[in-house]
Amino acid sequence: MSAWDTKDMSTALAAEDSGPLAQAEGSNPAVAEPATLAVTLAKTPQEHGWAAAEGYNYASYNKSFKEIAEENAQASMEDPSIGIQGAVGGLRPGEWSSNAAVYEWEGDVGDIGPPHPDLEKQLFSSEHHVKAGIQFQNIAMLHVTQEGEVRIDPVRKFEDAGLHPAMLENVKLAGYAVPTPIQQYCLPAVFKGYDIVACAQTGSGKTAAFLIPVLSRLMGKAKKLAAPRPNPVTFQPGITPPVRAEPLVLIVCPNRELATQIFDEARRFCYRTMLRPCVVYGGGPVVEQIMQLAKGCDVLIGTPGRLCDFINRPHVLTLKRLRYMIIDEADEMLHSDWETELNNIMSGGDQEEGNIKYMMFSATFPKEARALAGKHLANDHVRIRVGRAGSTHKNIKQDIVWVESAQKKQALLDLLMSLPPARTIVFVNSRRACDEVDDYLFNLKIPCTAIHSGRTQREREDSIRAFRMGKCPVLIATGVSARGLDIGNVNHIINYDLPSPQFGGIDEYTHRIGRTGRIGNDGLATSFYNDRDADISEILVKTLLETEQPIPDFLTQYIPEGFVPGQGNINTLQFEADSDDGDAEADAGAGAGWGTDDAAPAALPDAAPASADAWGTTSGGGGAGW
């Protein structure tokens, strides 16, 4: 059985007849037999196929920055005109993500720098990059809605988008054959100079939807627009005079893991160009981050606290050259928790307001957040929505199983041992639970690691790296890492605790399960449910019905009256209004919300086979024709 076959995985789950999980699954708790804790492991995790469980390598803490820098200096450099900062061979434990290798080039010999095979391999190899899955066409068939005054004609092919040659090359190296729907609309919208507010499902390529057009527009203009900076090839820390960072692009996002991930994506798309990306985030080394900025920075990615800190040090960072400001996970960023920081970033620097294009992206976008977003954008901003705001997608099979709180640990073990080993994220609601579950599994020799806000940044980075590289294929996490994490072959998400409303509710659920089933891949999400989760039940059931997931017996009471699973019209399901056009009818539910502006699927269903070329070659279906 393949570890990637979620059907087989759930069959295996159903076939397993030991332990509390299997006993209770799909059954009504009122009539279920009390579950037993008497499961002993018939096989060790390693006999079952899991990798060996290894403890955290605390020795990596003891490496000094100097030692790491010396090791990096030994990295291969075949072309003397290219200066690669950071480890070309990839980061080792104990190294900061902000010091990852970026392409640097003198730039005196034309618009596109020479290739650097080692760096190219690091940036674009599959282990660092999620490859599109066989259900990619499902993404392309989602409804796209445009609201507001401006209508955009989508581009169906990267080749038709007017991209800079260096960008087109990088898009090919990344293995992107055709743009996803959100990209089809954002590319032309950025090229036409609009502000954008965009909402599209998890794992549908929103990062590239802003990075590709924004960076492409700046390529070729970098020399003219960018601030003077030291020659990257002859730069010597401590000897070459530093400059202050004057980025052209600022990307703000709510968590550190996401910041470094966007930085990685920016490193890919800036490859062989003069644009220099940097990342700053809390918990990381201030001095080292300043040292990176001091070499010049065109594209800055950051978390709000550290960005504000640096904005308040004008000799380190100024926003006066800024052309683009992008807020990722915008609904989270517009939350009142971040208000002071976000206001400071949006207007507190010395940026020249009129010159800046603003963009906001997220997979979930509650109505109040969308209204708030509108206040920060130009009146003629473009509003794009792929599917219903906050919806999940069919590539993820969602199972809900009844597990009493006291039996969750045992049920988790049963679940992990009843399926083929696969990269799995286990979500919990508290740091304490995170540590407890981590200890429990580790003591049973499951190769796991954990991440939560109480861990040091070094531990967090090493944890994510160990998970990404497959050394620790089970990651236990609190919501801190739910948003945005994009890791290849995450086959299974387990909600050990469902996110009740005080832990983010259904939006948090959507972001969590969205760590699997990305960009057309299949995924499985299993959630443990019991009496304590009544708060989320109603909206959870609607979310399940929307993508035609099975409803277990204990949740059937929450099926909306008159709706027959499998036969009901999902457009009659009542969700929060999707439309921002103030149409009262829009409040009637998802169907009405998609209402008058409802657009054709981004690519025609009959033109959506695996072959990229067969996908719609014209840009029909968009704009006024809708």
Ligand SMILES: Nc1ncnc2c1ncn2[C@@H]1O[C@H](COP(=O)(O)OP(=O)(O)OP(=O)(O)O)[C@@H](O)[C@H]1O
């Ligand atoms: N056109 C494309 N073709 C193939 N793969 C793509 C394409 N666009 C993006 N990807 C890949 O899809 C994956 C998911 O993209 P990304 O992380 O931007 O999703 P997202 O929409 O921001 O998700 P989330 O809401 O969870 O943050 C990434 O690994 C990215 O490299």
